[in-house]
Amino acid sequence: MVRSSTGWLRRAAAAASAAVRGPSTPSAPSPGSSGPSPAADARPVAEVAPGLDPFLHDLAQRAVRDAGPVTVTAMAMRTRSPDLVELLGHVGRTGDRPRWLLGEATALAALPEPGPRTRALDTMLEVRRSHGAEPFDARQELVLAQLLLLHDRDEELRALLPSLARLPDDQVAHLLTDLGNPRRRPAADVDAWRRAFLATWADAGLLVPEVAPGPAAFDTLTTAPDVARAARDDLPRRLAEAGVDTSGGLPVVSVVVSAFRPDEGLGTAVRSLLDQTWPELDVVVVDDASGPDYADVLAEVAALPRVRVLTQPVNGGSYAARRRGLAEATGRYVTFHDSDDWAHPERVERQLVPMLLDPGLPGTHSLAMRALDDLDRTWLGYPAVRTNASSLLLDREVLATTGPFDLVRKSADSEFAARLETVLGRECLTVPEVLAVTRLRAASLSRGDFAMGWARAARIGYQDGYRGWHRRLGDGADPTEIAGPERPFAAPRSYLAPASPTAGAAGGPDGPADVLLVADLCGATADGTDLAGLVTALADDGLRVLLLHQEDPRTLRRPRRPAHPTLQRLLDAGRATRVFPEENMVATTVCVLSPACLVLRREPPRSLRADRVVVVDENEGVSVHARARLQENLSGWTSAPVTVVPGEVRRSPAALVGLVRDAAPEPTP
Structure with missing residues (x-):
């Protein structure tokens, strides 16, 4: 019979971990609990982070007042921006805010390089020593335990496990089993490791397989x-x-x-x-x-x-x-x-x-x-x-x-x-x-x-596309059209092209696109319909349009939002093509519709070739210093010259068409 609960998993984990952690703590949050309130550190401050440049300082003030460390941590992991990691650390250290420090450590741990993970572990241990268990949420306890394991600090992990009250019992059992893997410790008890590994099935009443330790x-x-x-x-x-x-x-x-x-x-x-x-x-x-x-x-x-x-x-x-x-x-x-x-x-x-x-x-x-x-x-x-x-x-x-x-x-x-x-x-x-x-x-x-907290942009773009199509299926669209010659929704070019180093180069066999529009595609700082109007005007004029999403940090949003539905419908209809940082992009003009989207440092596109870059000054409170950061970041994207144009271009489809058309090649008769 198929079981209706995962109680067996908890029983197995409890048996495996009892010797290390002792009885359960009655007041511990249930598995999946986020622990302390995300806004618990959002206290008013006069000076959040001396030493931060003006843009980050203003963002930090707003983050402390309106968002909290959980939101900023999610943004830092999602964008992999070192500026947001720096912001978390500055706020944490200038106001004795341990949850902001844990946010910095979590974001560092999520980076692919080993160096930041060592810093993350040091910070988490320091917070544990100075503030105890209270500031940690369940994921941070898991990350701390896993970092100790990955840094071969086995005895510290064994000593810490009993106090990780927010970790589910099954995860504690998995950590204990990994600690006992003979691959890590040649003197380990092989039979004890084998029993612990196979407990997942033995304690569930399932058939128990056989296994031998070793690198394979x-x-x-x-x-x-x-x-x-x-x-x-x-x-x-x-x-x-x-x-x-x-x-x-x-x-x-x-x-x-x-x-x-x-x-x-x-x-x-x-x-x-x-x-x-x-x-x-x-x-x-x-x-x-x-x-x-x-x-x-x-x-x-x-x-x-x-x-x-x-x-x-x-x-x-x-x-x-x-x-x-x-x-x-x-x-x-x-x-x-x-x-x-x-x-x-x-x-x-x-x-x-x-x-x-x-x-x-x-x-x-x-x-x-x-x-x-x-x-x-x-x-x-x-x-x-x-x-x-x-x-x-x-x-x-x-x-x-x-x-x-x-x-x-x-x-x-x-x-x-x-x-x-x-x-x-x-x-x-x-x-x-x-x-x-x-x-x-x-x-x-x-x-x-x-x-952790991050997905490659093309994955997100594909998900945005199919979720929009599925909404149309709910309204009566035909699901079997997926088998036809025309796609019912847009997909990343790299998902459709043969695998190769240049797969997904946007611009195509007919030469570069006329314009690459860079903006927050989620409709967060401006009505997505307005951006859709600009795309429509460009496409109606026969111009080839690429769209690149760059999150506007001023939105301070915790969950990732999908592309605006109106924009997604234009993408699905082939009126524009969404491109992603991991792809190669070729465009005559790059038009940055919102300077704030490029103020934060983040990984530049893999390859971008352009003749010129145009930045639209929205007059939305982006400071002179922020525009200097924008110029610096753009230098990592392309060596093309950068010019700034008035914000009216953003508000006038005809003006934007004229701007792009000035640099676009004449269409072939």
Whole structure:
């Protein structure tokens, strides 16, 4: 039976951690609590941060008065701006505001370089010594513990764990298990580590796999043949107990595995699928044109029973491969599995039973545990267990209603699951059990696109696009148009183009775009419809328009907002193209519509070629000093000359068209 709660996870964690942390603290916030109030440090100050330049000083004053450290921390992580990190530290140190210091430390820890993480750890420990546990929220306690682990300060972590009252018990258990990994400490008790690692399944009453420690421990995960056989033999009893009607036989489940240049992890993945307790399986491996160097790896899995290997003629990405797998699948039900992950032997059974009991369910997901090759589970800022996006299991017949996967290189599993729920009007069920171990690798398609509090801009842009389309689906649009020749919503060029160093260069084969508009696309400081009016006027005049989002720090907003709906509709209609800092951009004119958007230091675009840069002076209170910062930051974008024009250009579509047209090449007759 599928369990209805995660109580087993807490019991397992409590057992593993009891010796270190002792009894639970009754007054501790529940798991997921943010801890202290975000605005608790928002006290009036006469002088927040002496030493900050005037723009940051004014921003700091407003942040203390109107926002608080949680909001500024979220902005600092989202933008990766060193200025916002500096602001957090200045406010914290000049007014004895520990939560602002913890915000600085959290933002530093979220950066990809190791140096800031050392500073982050030092700051967090200092706050802990001077102010105790009270200023910390749950995520900051997790980050502190993980930083100690990543800096090999094991004994300090062991001593600190009992006082981390906001950490959920399961996360404490994962940290303790990682502390005991023989890969970290050769003298560690191997059997104790193995029991702790496998407790996730043992304490949940699931089949317990086998594992051996070492640098490649991940690929030793396996299920003993006699254990899997006994579980399959007992399946009829379990199904009858659950109330599943099997009079017509067991349905076939196809498992589609897309693979590109696979290593030994593919064997681990496929063998874990063949160990499933559900006997009626059709495993379809789709090779995404890996090439002859990977023929041996693919031949090895092709030789296994119930496995078919299909080869794509050209590399088209995971979701094109999944489309092919769906077309070739023989099962009534279908699920997906990443090519280097391990599936628990009960994954298919436990995800399928709810579908058999409730045919109206759109689909099911399950939980997954993240792990490195040595089975350490620490990824900074993230819990070890999450919903597994690749685990979606659904009735293949619904594809005629929902349409197939979007043909993009990233994020289409999230889009498809959301579309499934939108079209069918029900949420997918997440089975609350850990039924996979997903491999953490720096080179994976997804891992480099996410960090604590941050996501690559193209991911955000794709999400903005599909959410706008899904709103139209709710109003009656046809979901199957995703299979047609014209896209129903805009996607990043790099998601559509073949993977290459220059993929996604905006400007295209016909030369540079006429204008790149730089603004906050969320409609935060001006009505997004006004910006849409400017885009419409430029497009109506035959000019090719690019849009680049740069968040205006004056908005002081905690959650990220999507692109303004009116702008998104223009993007979806092809009236303009949204570009992203990680892409190559080519435009005759760069027009900065809001100087405040470029006042903060942040990572410049990867490549921008332009003939000139025009900055529109909005007269919105941006100081002379701020404009000097803008000029300095633009020098990191391009060497093109910069000119400042009056704010009327922003308010007059005709004036903006004239400005751009002055530098645009004459259209070819």
